[in-house]
Amino acid sequence: MGKIKVENVTKIFGKHINSALKLVEQKKDKTEILRQTGATIGVYDASFTVEEGEIFVIMGLSGSGKSTLVRLLNHLIEPTSGNIYIDGENISKMNKQQLRKIRREKMSMVFQNFGLFPQRTVLANTEYGLEVRGISKEERRLKAEKALDNAGLLPYKDQYPSQLSGGMQQRVGLARALANDPDILLMDEAFSALDPLIRKDMQDELLDLQQRVRKTIIFITHDLNEALRIGDRIALMKDGKIIQIGTGEEILTNPANDYVKTFLEDVDRSKVLTVENAMIRPMSVNVELDGPKVALKRMRDEKVSVLLAVDKKRDYVGYITADDALEASKRGEKNVMNIVRTDMPTVPPDMLIQEVLGIISESPTPVAVVRERKLVGVLIRGVVIQALSSNSEGVQLDEQSIR
Amino acid sequence: MSNLLDSIPRLPVSDATEKMMDLLTDSFSSLFDFVQKGGKSAMEAITEMLIAVPPIIFIIIVAIIAFFATKKKFGLAIFSIVGLLFIYNQGLWEELMNTITLVIFASIIAVVIGVPFGILMSKSMVAEQIIKPILDFMQTMPGFVYLIPAVAFFGIGVVPGVFASVIFALPPTVRFTNLGIRQVPKELVEAADSYGSTGWQKLIKVELPLAKSTIMAGINQTVLLSLSMVVIASMIGAPGLGREVLSALQRAQVGNGFVAGLSLVIFAIIIDRLTQSLNKKKQ
Numbered sequence: 273m274g275k276i277k278v279e280n281v282t283k284i285f286g287k288h289i290n291s292a293l294k295l296v297e298q299k300k301d302k303t304e305i306l307r308q309t310g311a312t313i314g315v316y317d318a319s320f321t322v323e324e325g326e327i328f329v330i331m332g333l334s335g336s337g338k339s340t341l342v343r344l345l346n347h348l349i350e351p352t353s354g355n356i357y358i359d360g361e362n363i364s365k366m367n368k369q370q371l372r373k374i375r376r377e378k379m380s381m382v383f384q385n386f387g388l389f390p391q392r393t394v395l396a397n398t399e400y401g402l403e404v405r406g407i408s409k410e411e412r413r414l415k416a417e418k419a420l421d422n423a424g425l426l427p428y429k430d431q432y433p434s435q436l437s438g439g440m441q442q443r444v445g446l447a448r449a450l451a452n453d454p455d456i457l458l459m460d461e462a463f464s465a466l467d468p469l470i471r472k473d474m475q476d477e478l479l480d481l482q483q484r485v486r487k488t489i490i491f492i493t494h495d496l497n498e499a500l501r502i503g504d505r506i507a508l509m510k511d512g513k514i515i516q517i518g519t520g521e522e523i524l525t526n527p528a529n530d531y532v533k534t535f536l537e538d539v540d541r542s543k544v545l546t547v548e549n550a551m552i553r554p555m556s557v558n559v560e561l562d563g564p565k566v567a568l569k570r571m572r573d574e575k576v577s578v579l580l581a582v583d584k585k586r587d588y589v590g591y592i593t594a595d596d597a598l599e600a601s602k603r604g605e606k607n608v609m610n611i612v613r614t615d616m617p618t619v620p621p622d623m624l625i626q627e628v629l630g631i632i633s634e635s636p637t638p639v640a641v642v643r644e645r646k647l648v649g650v651l652i653r654g655v656v657i658q659a660l661s662s663n664s665e666g667v668q669l670d671e672q673s674i675r
Numbered sequence: 676m677s678n679l680l681d682s683i684p685r686l687p688v689s690d691a692t693e694k695m696m697d698l699l700t701d702s703f704s705s706l707f708d709f710v711q712k713g714g715k716s717a718m719e720a721i722t723e724m725l726i727a728v729p730p731i732i733f734i735i736i737v738a739i740i741a742f743f744a745t746k747k748k749f750g751l752a753i754f755s756i757v758g759l760l761f762i763y764n765q766g767l768w769e770e771l772m773n774t775i776t777l778v779i780f781a782s783i784i785a786v787v788i789g790v791p792f793g794i795l796m797s798k799s800m801v802a803e804q805i806i807k808p809i810l811d812f813m814q815t816m817p818g819f820v821y822l823i824p825a826v827a828f829f830g831i832g833v834v835p836g837v838f839a840s841v842i843f844a845l846p847p848t849v850r851f852t853n854l855g856i857r858q859v860p861k862e863l864v865e866a867a868d869s870y871g872s873t874g875w876q877k878l879i880k881v882e883l884p885l886a887k888s889t890i891m892a893g894i895n896q897t898v899l900l901s902l903s904m905v906v907i908a909s910m911i912g913a914p915g916l917g918r919e920v921l922s923a924l925q926r927a928q929v930g931n932g933f934v935a936g937l938s939l940v941i942f943a944i945i946i947d948r949l950t951q952s953l954n955k956k957k958q
Contacts, residue, residue: 343865346869348865348868348869372871372873373871374871375868375869375870375871376870376871377871379869380869380870381865381866381869381870383862383865383866384862385860385862387862387863387865387866388866389863389866389880389881389884389885390885391884391885400866400867400870400880401870401871403880404870404871404872404873404876404880405871452870458869
């Protein structure tokens with residue numbers, strides 16, 4: 273069962289809502305309905321399910337209804353028809369108290385222009401959600417300080433929002449949302465008001481955060497690169513309708529219609545693809561357990577000449593070559609600790625392919641992909657080039673053909 | 676054509692109004708009586724207390740407040756000292772104290788009534804549509820007209836003066852409170868809602884603090900309007916500087932009229948700058 277389930281939700285603004293709703297049932301399009309009734313369609317018969325712990329990106333140009341859609345999820349806007357379920361509970365049928373409880377405990381929102389209260393300090397802003405829940409002063413202070421500390425903002429707690437830069441203000445916005453410890457984060461164009469470099473940092477921070485806390489995140493954006501970078505799945509909206517839902521790769525390789533195709537045309541594949549998209553499963557050897565003979569056997573089985581070396585915790589250590597393993601085996605060494613080489617470049621999995629091209633082309637060895645010291649994959653030149661080639665199979669990697 | 680118009684008998688609006696006033700006066704006479712007596716003794720007590728303060732100490736206190744309220748600038752403090760000394764010198768000290776009492780009472784009552792109405796107006800379209808024309812009516816009706824029901828209800832003296840001043844001075848507070856709350860950025864209202872605030876929490880923690888400077892501007896206007904009502908209220912026996920102006924007018928004494936008027940202006944400037952600087956300080 274999904275964390276959030278949206279079922280045939282429609283939102284109509286303006287007058288003659290009922291007659292407009294009938295036209296929606298007849299599948300008339302937005303401009304047609306506007307012409308006939310004067311009513312504007314915000315969201316048009318949207319249905320989707322968001323799984324627990326995923327980053328679900330809703331993307332579309334301005335006026336596509338994405339901001340309306342996210343506000344329907346916490347009922348800042350009431351849907352005209354349809355049902356929204358959070359953890360199986362229909363929030364469209366809730367009374368005010370029940371809805372407030374959901375808003376206080378289950379979901380927090382982050383806003384495009386940060387939505388920080390200017391008369392409150394950073395700390396008081398972070399405390400806000402806890403304060404309205406009626407949590408005691410000491411406890412909410414403790415929780416808010418912890419949330420600020422996690423965001424590296426504790427030294428600024430007594431400043432006012434206007435004294436901080438945009439990026440820092442949005443970190444406060446995020447800390448305020450997290451201080452509540454919600455299951456669901458609603459992020460409405462949360463990074464759109466930031467300049468590109470800061471935006472990228474914030475995306476990284478969000479992904480790091482997601483690694484640690486595993487929230488269900490609904491992320492609204494108009495920026496395709498952002499959507500592809502952080503989204504586990506992406507829903508594309510136009511004129512209030514959801515036109516396609518899928519992973520970034522699915523949308524890139526199989527655009528549902530011409531509109532999606534045009535939307536995607538501007539995207540430079542090398543900019544969009546991250547290391548994660550192009551890396552392959554690493555062949556590794558455990559330096560604390562495996563000896564040179566095991567390593568040699570594995571190289572023969574997998575038809576490779578290099579193995580990545582990890583320790584018991586799968587922390588990245590280095591790599592060993594077939595030649596070294598052969599030498600060690602001849603010397604009768606018990607394990608491969610002594611022949612580990614450490615001159616292999618490492619990159620994080622969320623780095624853009626474009627940024628690692630230089631590293632890959634200069635490195636004589638493959639490149640290790642390491643996330644927080646853990647080995648997660650390996651980049652091999654051939655695979656990367658194939659991923660970049662823009663034929664439609666571009667991102668469906670065929671490991672066997674390269675070896 | 677003019678015959679046709681003349682054939683409509685004059686509508687008995689003034690008669691109806693009078694009947695209504697009579698009805699009100701009769702049915703609530705004990706309430707009005709109570710307000711009249713209680714209000715009068717409370718205000719007289721305050722005035723006497725103010726008069727009991729030695730003028731020199733009063734002046735020094737005002738100057739110190741002015742000094743700190745204007746972020747330790749000397750301008751307003753010096754102006755207060757010179758201006759108040761001038762009023763004392765002209766023998767208008769007691770009248771000034773009466774005026775202060777009247778203005779303070781009228782302003783406080785206007786704010787206490789006006790802010791809740793402004794909030795109501797900002798929260799409900801229906802309330803706004805009802806209250807707005809009433810405010811327009813209150814502001815365009817000549818101030819003198821309020822004296823008539825005031826006398827009918829409370830007789831003559833300081834209480835009807837306050838009553839007329841409150842009606843005259845109320846609209847800016849209501850309007851500015853409404854405006855201030857409606858001007859709170861939509862995103863901040865959404866933020867308050869999205870964290871599960873109740874209506875009260877949203878009002879107290881977000882909307883009123885953000886609307887404060889606008890509301891304060893309205894209160895400043897209310898204070899000044901109630902001050903301007905002082906002269907008019909003196910026509911029904913409200914004591915204070917206004918009475919001096921009125922009696923100078925009645926006896927065509929240009930000099931006395933000028934001095935009393937100037938004293939009012941001095942007081943107005945001090946109180947205006949003080950309320951304004953309170954507003955700025957908080958921002």
